[in-house]
Amino acid sequence: MKSRFAGTTARMAKWRRAAAVFLVxxxxxxxxxxxxxxxxxQTACYCLSLRADWSDLFGxxxxxxxxxxxxxxxxxxxxxLGWSAALAQQLGLTDDLMLWLVWSLLLCGACALLIxxxxxxxxxxxxxxxxxxxxxxxxxxxxVDNFMTIGLFYLMLAPLPDRFCLGALWPRFHLQDRQSxxxxxxxxxxxxxxxxxxxxxxHLCIIYFFGxxxxxxxxxxxxxxxxxxxxxxxxxxxxxxxxxxxxxxxFPVMGVAIVLLEISYPIFIWQKRTRPVWxxxxxxMHIAIGLTMGMYLFALVMIVLNVAAFGPEIRIDNVRQRxxxxxxxxxxx
Amino acid sequence: MSSRQDRxxxxxxxxxxFGLHFSxxxxxxxxxxxxxxxxxxxxxxxxxxxxxxxxxSVAAGLLGENASARNPVRRAIVTYRHVxxxxxxxxxxxxxxxxxxxxxxxxRYSDGRVDYALPRVRSRxxxxxxxxxxxxxxxxRSDALRERLIKLLAAASWREHPExxxxxxxxxxxxxxxIEEFERGQKQSYQxxxxxxxxSAE
Numbered sequence: 001m002k003s004r005f006a007g008t009t010a011r012m013a014k015w016r017r018a019a020a021v022f023l024v025x026x027x028x029x030x031x032x033x034x035x036x037x038x039x040x041x042q043t044a045c046y047c048l049s050l051r052a053d054w055s056d057l058f059g060x061x062x063x064x065x066x067x068x069x070x071x072x073x074x075x076x077x078x079x080x081l082g083w084s085a086a087l088a089q090q091l092g093l094t095d096d097l098m099l100w101l102v103w104s105l106l107l108c109g110a111c112a113l114l115i116x117x118x119x120x121x122x123x124x125x126x127x128x129x130x131x132x133x134x135x136x137x138x139x140x141x142x143x144v145d146n147f148m149t150i151g152l153f154y155l156m157l158a159p160l161p162d163r164f165c166l167g168a169l170w171p172r173f174h175l176q177d178r179q180s181x182x183x184x185x186x187x188x189x190x191x192x193x194x195x196x197x198x199x200x201x202x203h204l205c206i207i208y209f210f211g212x213x214x215x216x217x218x219x220x221x222x223x224x225x226x227x228x229x230x231x232x233x234x235x236x237x238x239x240x241x242x243x244x245x246x247x248x249x250x251f252p253v254m255g256v257a258i259v260l261l262e263i264s265y266p267i268f269i270w271q272k273r274t275r276p277v278w279x280x281x282x283x284x285m286h287i288a289i290g291l292t293m294g295m296y297l298f299a300l301v302m303i304v305l306n307v308a309a310f311g312p313e314i315r316i317d318n319v320r321q322r323x324x325x326x327x328x329x330x331x332x333x
Numbered sequence: 334m335s336s337r338q339d340r341x342x343x344x345x346x347x348x349x350x351f352g353l354h355f356s357x358x359x360x361x362x363x364x365x366x367x368x369x370x371x372x373x374x375x376x377x378x379x380x381x382x383x384x385x386x387x388x389x390s391v392a393a394g395l396l397g398e399n400a401s402a403r404n405p406v407r408r409a410i411v412t413y414r415h416v417x418x419x420x421x422x423x424x425x426x427x428x429x430x431x432x433x434x435x436x437x438x439x440x441r442y443s444d445g446r447v448d449y450a451l452p453r454v455r456s457r458x459x460x461x462x463x464x465x466x467x468x469x470x471x472x473x474r475s476d477a478l479r480e481r482l483i484k485l486l487a488a489a490s491w492r493e494h495p496e497x498x499x500x501x502x503x504x505x506x507x508x509x510x511x512i513e514e515f516e517r518g519q520k521q522s523y524q525x526x527x528x529x530x531x532x533s534a535e
Contacts, residue, residue: 023351046458053459056489063466063485073402075412131416139469139482140462143425149418199351203358210362210423217366217375218428229430229509232521235460241515248512294457 027194030312032155033116033164035200036123038304039151040114043126046148046297047107054103057137060085060095067138079128081136102129116165123160127152144298150203151305158196201309205266208282212262221259224251236293258285269310276314282306357396357410358419364392365422375428433464433507434471435523436483438490441499452486453493470504471526479504480529487531502529 050057058064058081068082081102088098106129112122130152134145161167220226228251232241261281268274283303290299370377371386393399396414397407414420440448452467454460470482483502491500504527510519 049456049458050462052455053462056453056455057459057462061485061489061492063482066481066485071415075408075415077408077412078415131418135415137462140466142461142465146418146421149416153417195347199354202355206355206358206362207423210366211425211427214366214369214422214424214427216428217369217377219376220429221427225511226426226430228512230426232509232515233430233433234435234507234521235457235464245512245515251512295461297458 023198024191025194026191027197029162029193031197031308032158032162032193035155035308036113036119038308039155040110042301042304043110055096055099058099058133063139064136067136071135078135079132081132119160119165123156127156144301147301154200159192204309208262208265212259216259221255224255227251227255238294239292279310357414360392360395362422364389365424369428434467435505435507436467437503439501440494440497442496443498450490483529498533500531
């Protein structure tokens with residue numbers, strides 16, 4: 001009895017150690033540099049692409065007031081542009097000027113994040129402004145806003161500054177920021193980036209698993225009709241249907257491939273042998289979505305998230321090697 | 334508190350956050366998937382739809398959504414899910430691709446002239462967002478919300494055409510042909526859904 005109890009305790013201790021090693025690995029913060037630079041670029045592209053429509057989409061004459069009223073029924077603490085508008089009103093600024101300031105601040109913040117100036121401050125600022133904008137225009141927001149919020153949320157909480165920040169070259173720039181982040185980490189300087197990377201990786205796995213699962217529940221992804229519909233649905237109809245129809249035999253194959261790629265992502269992305277292949281395949285899928293459906297921002301944010309989470313250790317020659325290993329060997333007859 | 338105790342407490346706090354964070358993500362995603370099944374949008378047999386609906390209700394309960402809107406726990410969960418970007422599931426373009434929607438404004442002038450206009454956007458990124466808004470209008474079951482959103486778009490169009498005295502907003506669905514239908518020469522077709530009249534007096 002005593003030995004059985006001792007055995008169970010030992011097993012539990014082993015699992016606990018294994019869980020700790022998995023959840024809090026000792027890792028470098030290179031992935032964080034990828035995420036910071038990637039999200040800085042993404043936010044800059046987001047600002048520039050919406051430059052012409054910014055006031056029309058987020059102004060008080062649009063659905064902003066309605067969206068914020070509905071949001072208030074759920075929670076009054078979620079950031080929204082109405083807060084900035086109220087502040088602007090107190091200062092005697094017009095709504096248009098407030099919107100222009102918000103846009104400028106977002107773009108400047110994106111540039112600062114890109115080069116790594118006060119990265120934690122700017123990550124938090126960008127997260128706040130972007131979240132405010134997407135919640136105030138919730139009726140016109142789509143997947144890209146959701147994934148930007150996720151990325152910026154993790155970036156803001158992760159232990160910035162990373163080693164490639166401008167502060168690393170010019171330390172006095174970040175002295176305070178660095179001290180506070182290291183102070184938090186205290187005993188686990190190399191474990192804190194590892195923990196946040198795991199959280200981020202696990203979240204991506206859930207995203208793809210459920211993306212694949214919900215697609216697999218519709219017959220259209222198995223016979224290719226959903227892919228066809230996605231490509232000819234305005235405004236995603238970048239490629240003329242007359243051209244698409246020539247490759248009609250590929251639609252069922254591509255549809256099934258997308259479902260399987262997404263649903264099996266949480267399995268194959270973890271294994272060293274298959275990780276490069278899955279990462280390249282998933283990024284290729286997002287590039288294809290960007291090019292054939294015109295969803296450039298969506299493609300960019302997904303590639304940034306994937307590369308930051310699983311890409312830093314992968315090198316091109318590694319990918320070639322893995323692809324060659326997975327290719328079926330044809331023996332001469 | 335000693336530094337060792339402090340470290341242990343901090344570890345437990347991180348672990349609790351990790352557990353809660355991923356519970357919200359998993360329950361939220363499961364809930365959305367079950368909702369698709371319960372609404373009969375998937376290939377899952379009809380007899381399982383009721384069960385999916387009941388399980389979805391349990392998942393909603395875990396997210397505090399069955400509590401009153403003023404319940405502080407519910408409001409705290411909703412706030413956290415919004416700020417972390419985990420308030421929605423990940424079933425993009427799934428399980429099927431819905432119809433596209435189109436909104437056309439028929440502008441009437443005092444001299445009897447009639448003009449047509451689309452909601453104004455200047456960029457491709459803006460167009461993608463406008464499509465999201467039209468999808469929301471097409472999807473919603475609330476007549477009041479649909480009318481309110483269309484009215485806001487009509488008001489924007491009015492600012493562009495201030496001489497118009499009346500605007501009729503015509504909302505419809507774009508029906509997409511299948512590959513076979515397209516090969517037989519069928520193109521996209523338009524199905525009228527709703528029309529709303531607005532006058533300058535409003």
